[in-house]
Amino acid sequence: MRRLGITVTGIVQGVGFRPFVYKLARRFQLTGWVLNNSNGVEMEVEGKEASLEAFILALRLEVPPLAAIQDITLRRCTVSGDDCFVIRQSTDDAVAKTVLISPDVATCTECEGDIRNSADRRYGYPFTNCTNCGPRYTIIRDIPYDREMTTMAGFTMCKFCCQEYDKPADRRFHAQPNACPVCGPVYRLLDRSGKELPGDAVQETRQLIRAGNILAIKGIGGYHLACDACNEMAVQALRERKFRADKPLAVMAGSLQIVRQLCHVSLSEEELLTSQARPVVLLAKITSHLIAEGVSPANLYLGVMLPYAPIHHVLLTDTDVWVMTSGNTSDEPIVYMDADALERLADIADYFLVHNRPIANRADDSVLRVFDNTAYMLRRSRGYVPSPLEVAWVMPPLLAVGGELKNSFCLTRGKQAFLGPHIGDLANSQTFTYYKESIEHFKRLFSIEPQLVAYDLHPDYMATRYALQLPLPHIGVQHHHAHIAAVMAEHGLNEPVIGVAFDGTGYGTDGHLWGGEFLVADLSQFSREGHCRYMPLPGGEKAITEPWRMAAWVLRSLYGEQMKELGIACTKQLPVNWQLAMQAADKGVNSPLASSMGRLFDTAAAILGIRQVIHYEGQAAVELELAAQGITGELLPYQFSQGRPAILDFMPAFHAITQGLRNGASREYLAASFHLTVADGAVKMVQQISRNTGITKVICSGGVFQNMTLLKQIFRMLEKDSFSVYVHRNVPPNDGGLALGQAVIAAHKAAGWEK
Structure with a gap:
């Protein structure tokens, strides 16, 4: 006879793991006990050598459908002569909490059957669940995951629910949210x-x-x-x-x-x-x-x-x-x-x-959506949070605060990155309060006390201001470097890559707004090898919500005061005071320079008469892509000036679009042509950088890569040219994935913390 102590870590609470262990022990005629604690599932099993070996093998291979084992550790214990196997009351250890929490899980087919079965006592009951489904993250207040630690604590199970809860053969055996119409929520x-x-x-x-x-x-x-x-x-x-x-x-x-x-x-x-x-x-x-x-x-x-x-x-x-x-x-x-x-x-x-x-x-x-037959995350929250992302490197405990829009934060522990739920726009005071509360909850839930904080370089981001107020060493991370690093973290890359970072705007190291960037980067540093031509944003942030401003600046730069005589929809739709915005831009008043690819798509949409003013983020670019759907355009002219950094200039393309409109070309055809032209310019830039560096791994990230038409074109062209192309899968390409990139960069810089 032998007795083994076994600790199982991972997503092993709230997923029927203790009932699973109980049934295994009974099957192999073992005695002992199992319980939840702050680190996972702890057990001691006693029996014959062969039975113990079979038990351990089954423990690894037959896990419940919602469980995810991270590690199993064994230790020898003194034989105690137990006569049965029991599920013990959970304990809340004083040691650090390392247990993982299951995300909320959709109703399983068995519970759906109970709801639809008029003969079942849960017929039509809107809180039906079992060990294989139901709420998890949204009801848990603390760990270990037991009923008294959840928002079900106020509901006492009736005798029938208790019988299910206590019966090993029942699928509701130790299901913490178990309830029925008699005793549960209404x-x-x-x-x-x-x-x-x-x-x-x-x-x-x-x-x-x-x-x-x-x-x-x-x-x-x-x-x-x-x-x-x-x-x-x-x-x-x-x-x-x-x-x-x-x-x-x-x-x-x-x-x-x-x-x-x-x-x-x-x-x-x-x-x-x-x-x-x-x-x-x-x-x-x-x-x-x-x-x-x-x-x-x-x-x-x-x-x-x-x-x-x-x-x-x-x-x-x-x-x-x-x-x-x-x-x-x-x-x-x-x-x-x-x-x-x-x-x-x-x-x-x-x-x-x-x-x-x-x-x-x-x-x-x-x-989510599907790209290349695989999931492509656009917003990560219910059903995925708070499961950690596993990375290839051991990281110190740190907090990455994310960006301003589509915010999500990240806390790290070892090789685990806990990306918070989708928070939203931090400029909203209620959202910012929710953001701070969520960080504190994650710190408590996973027992993470950050030793440093990573933040975006933009001085006006609420997240940046929050980070700089914390009494911790600080590491600033450039916005687009973080975008590229997030993909690297997903794919376990740390060698130099060519990063294509296309988004709206991010603060650059030269004080300008970046957004059409080509970087050579690893997880410690980057060099800016190319970017789109700088253009002013007339009116500053107004240029983001009013694409006509950049369109007017582009057309005025190309045609001077004669732009009003072009006879295209864009110039007919300009507001009466449009010239004041142009005069301010000429003087550099409230007109920051930007290399933003997102703003170029807005400009094309406005010139084509598709969208002059937007009502939600990215609307002009979205509608430009929709106009291009299913159409094969032609390559428009653009300028590619080599140097370091090399510059992509799409002003010739805007001229061609304008002339195309005047010559009767459809805006749908020209929208498709603009997509093709941007893709061609991006690929040419990557090819040039690869020739200079020998790097053949390419990463695409940033909010513009929510545009599937552009992403597919660049992806296919680069793959055809024998590049290895990596994109997001488990975190969003927009700023919702920014914190993951900040975290892994800060972890790799941690040896020389920057105050």
């Missing part, structure tokens, strides 16, 4: 004043949606604003009340079958839609006739998700399609507290479907 339907409405809350909600109302629905990670996606009036009312003029709205479809009627769905896209994370997936539309045009106006794509919480399975039929957008007003974080919802969403929602289980941690829906 939904209520309220009007705007907070008064409860009579009747069945779920049935009434369904009827109110069908009647054209807008409802605020409390889910797992916060509130959604929902309406019938087929009702044009309801959709337009939601847009007006939410102050969301044009940006597409996400929808939830009741079944995969109805999604297939709306959109093209590849095998890779189906796998994402039906995965445990159940993110929003961007899909190409087949038709717009089945839903209101206002859901995704003038857009070829639709953001779609399938039901992931029991309440969604209860509310939606297989043929329903509902708008399901974040419960907030523009730029604010998602609402997750009931009183806050009634106050902040009262001018948007007609009614409120609320429940009495508190949400510990809010989580917005994640957004």
Whole structure:
């Protein structure tokens, strides 16, 4: 007889791991115990040598579907002669907490069957779950993951739920959120004043949606604003009340079958839609006739998700399609507290479907699309957070604060990078408060006390100001270097690479705004080998929301005062005071220089008459890409001046676009031509840098690479030329992935901390 002590680390709490160990021990006739603690799962098993070996092998190979083992350590213990195997009460050790927390998991097929089975005691119950599904991150307050550490602590299980919880053969054995209609949380339907409405809350909600109302629905990670996606009036009312003029709205479809009627769905896209994370997936539309045009106006794509919480399975039929957008007003974080919802969403929602289980941690829906048959993350949150990203290097405990827009922070521990949930725009005071609270929660949850902080060089970023106030050594990281490093971290690269960083704007080391950058970089340093030509941003930040400003500057530079005689839509749409903005730019007043690729796409959209003023970030570039869909353009002229750094100048392309419009070319054809021209210029720059350095590994990152048309063209052209091309997969290419890059750069510089 032997007795072994075993410690298992990884995602092993809240995923049915202790019941799994219990069943294994019984199967191999072993005695002992198992419990949760702050580091993972701890156990002692006693029995014959052969049985212990078989147990350990099964422990590695037969893990529960939601578990992810990071490490198993063994130690010899003294034989104690136990006569059975038991699950012990969890302990909260004084040692550092290293256990990992499972993300929230979509309702499993078995629980969905219970909800739909009229003979089951959980028929229609909107909080049904088991060890294989349900809320995790959004209900946990602290570890170890036990009921008293979650927002289920206030709900005492009835005798039937207790029997399930205590029965090893039951799939709800030690399922911490276990509940039923007798003992668990309940939904209520309220009007705007907070008064409860009579009747069945779920049935009434369904009827109110069908009647054209807008409802605020409390889910797992916060509130959604929902309406019938087929009702044009309801959709337009939601847009007006939410102050969301044009940006597409996400929808939830009741079944995969109805999604297939709306959109093209590849095998890779189906796998994402039906995965445990159940993110929003961007899909190409087949038709717009089945839903209101206002859901995704003038857009070829639709953001779609399938039901992931029991309440969604209860509310939606297989043929329903509902708008399901974040419960907030523009730029604010998602609402997750009931009183806050009634106050902040009262001018948007007609009614409120609320429940009495508190949400510990809010989580917005994640957004992905498929590129090259593989997932391509655009927003990382519910279903993925707080699982760490594994990197190839041991890092000191540090905090990377991220950027200003689409913010997410990062905390590190060993080879693990804990990227926080999607936070949003830190210029909003409520979002900034949420940001600081989330950092403190992650520090506590994972027992990480940072020894240094990494930040963006932009002095006006709220995240940068926050970082510089912390009593820690500081390491500043250049914006585009961080973009490239984030991809390197995902792929385990540290040798020099050619980095193509295209985005809106990021603070450069020369004090100008960068955004069309070609770097040679590793994880410690970079050199700027090329960039797009500097141009002024007339009006500063106004040039970002009013693309006509840069278009006017470009056309005036090309044609002087005769630009008004060109006869193209752009010059006809200029505001009356446009010349004042140009005169200010001539004098360098509020007109910073920028090499931004994002602004070049805005300029092309404005010259083509596609978009002069935007209502959401990147709208002009998005609509330019949509105009180019399915069209093969021609290569336009551009200038490539070699040197160090080399310069790409697309002014000749803008001249060609203008002349094309005057000669009757369609704006769709010219939009496609602009994409092809930018791709060709980028590839030429990479080829030149490769000839100079011998480097053949290329990385593409930055918000502009949310443009699939451009990314595909550059990717294919470089691969055809035998380059190895790396892109994001698990973190966004936009600033949502910036903190990961900051973290790995700071870790590699840590030996010589920069104050």
